[in-house]
Amino acid sequence: MFAFGSAGFFGSLAGTPLNSPVVGIAAAPDGKGYWLTAADGGVFAFGSAGFVGSLTGKPLNRPVVGLAAAPDGKGYWLTAADGGVFAFGSAQFNGSLNGKSLNSPIVGAAAPDGKGYWLTAADGGVFTFGSARFVGSMATARLNSPVVGIARTSSGGGYWLVAGDGGIFTFGDAQFRGSAAPELPPAPTPAPNAVRRWQRHGPQ
Numbered sequence: 001m002f003a004f005g006s007a008g009f010f011g012s013l014a015g016t017p018l019n020s021p022v023v024g025i026a027a028a029p030d031g032k033g034y035w036l037t038a039a040d041g042g043v044f045a046f047g048s049a050g051f052v053g054s055l056t057g058k059p060l061n062r063p064v065v066g067l068a069a070a071p072d073g074k075g076y077w078l079t080a081a082d083g084g085v086f087a088f089g090s091a092q093f094n095g096s097l098n099g100k101s102l103n104s105p106i107v108g109a110a111a112p113d114g115k116g117y118w119l120t121a122a123d124g125g126v127f128t129f130g131s132a133r134f135v136g137s138m139a140t141a142r143l144n145s146p147v148v149g150i151a152r153t154s155s156g157g158g159y160w161l162v163a164g165d166g167g168i169f170t171f172g173d174a175q176f177r178g179s180a181a182p183e184l185p186p187a188p189t190p191a192p193n194a195v196r197r198w199q200r201h202g203p204q
Helices: 192-201
Strands: 022-027 033-038 043-047 064-069 075-080 085-089 106-113 116-121 126-130 147-152 158-163 168-172
Touching: 033 064, 075 106, 116 147
Parallel strands: 022 064, 064 106, 106 147
Antiparallel strands: 022 033, 033 043, 064 075, 075 085, 106 116, 116 126, 147 158, 158 168
């Protein structure tokens, strides 16, 4: 774990033998703790983040790929690559993609409140459940690198998608502040759906 700016350090798993690699992190709403999750569904709580369950020792069809915290700090969701969703504590289960045919595996999750969540896939597809509102995706766009994660805005009215090359895509009330994606040379003709412009400057 590496903490920067106002983010506090509350412990890590460095040097601890793990059954599976850690694949996700979510901060406690008060900023004084965090959860880590491993590919086998193990959950590790630090600081003010409370442990309310895990999938350790339970059979999984696909590995866990992410964790989303409930806004009240008393629960969380785990999501697996096949779109399976597992709710713990105050986090409410509002459906999953388990058993559905997906074009790309699920890579992350985020929640606007305790009553819904978004799942995102490697192709930029976004799937909504419960109170989570759909405000756009990259599913039909050509991507230079697969999407690897999603994060909600503080209001819950939008989200950012991040790609493996550092590209950022904004939706709803999420604002574009820059990205780590390499600059692209000018295209002779506009790219379909202005994908090239999105990767460099955010949606217009």
